[in-house]
Amino acid sequence: MASPETEKSPRISVEVAYALPQRQRIISLRVSEGCTALEAVKQSGIGNDFPEIDPDSADMGIFAKNLDGKTMPLPNEYVLREMDRVEIYRPLLADPKEARAKRAARAKAARSGDEAGDEAGDKEKSEEQD
DSSP states (O other): OOOHHHHHSOEEEEEEEEEOSSOEEEEEEEEETTOBHHHHHHHHTHHHHOTTOOTTTOEEEETTEEOOSSSSOOTTTOBOOTTOEEEEEOOOSSOHHHHHHHHHHHHHHHHHHHHHHHHHHHHHHHHHHO
16 A cells, blocks of 8 residues: 555656666656656666666766756756656767767778779779770
């Protein structure tokens, strides 16, 4: 039986989501109105399925908007609204700027190699014509 406090406190439906490349989990739950994103993550028990999650230090967002304390409040300050989805983000394996720079350098090297190969092929063709 629910306590009188629970019955008086309006509840809202929210989701907590976490994904790995090979599996994901979205947990639907009802929380008290006024619940923060951090509280919902803890109440969801998602850490039981993914022990690597530390709710107190994990990056989180609401529908891909980062709860970073700059454009959006921090997870322990953001008060959830009906149907919000709290997303727990995995740490990045590489700095996106560095990864892009490496891809660009590889693409440039590949283009340079192709151009050198094309020049050698053009030289062979002109020698055959002589």
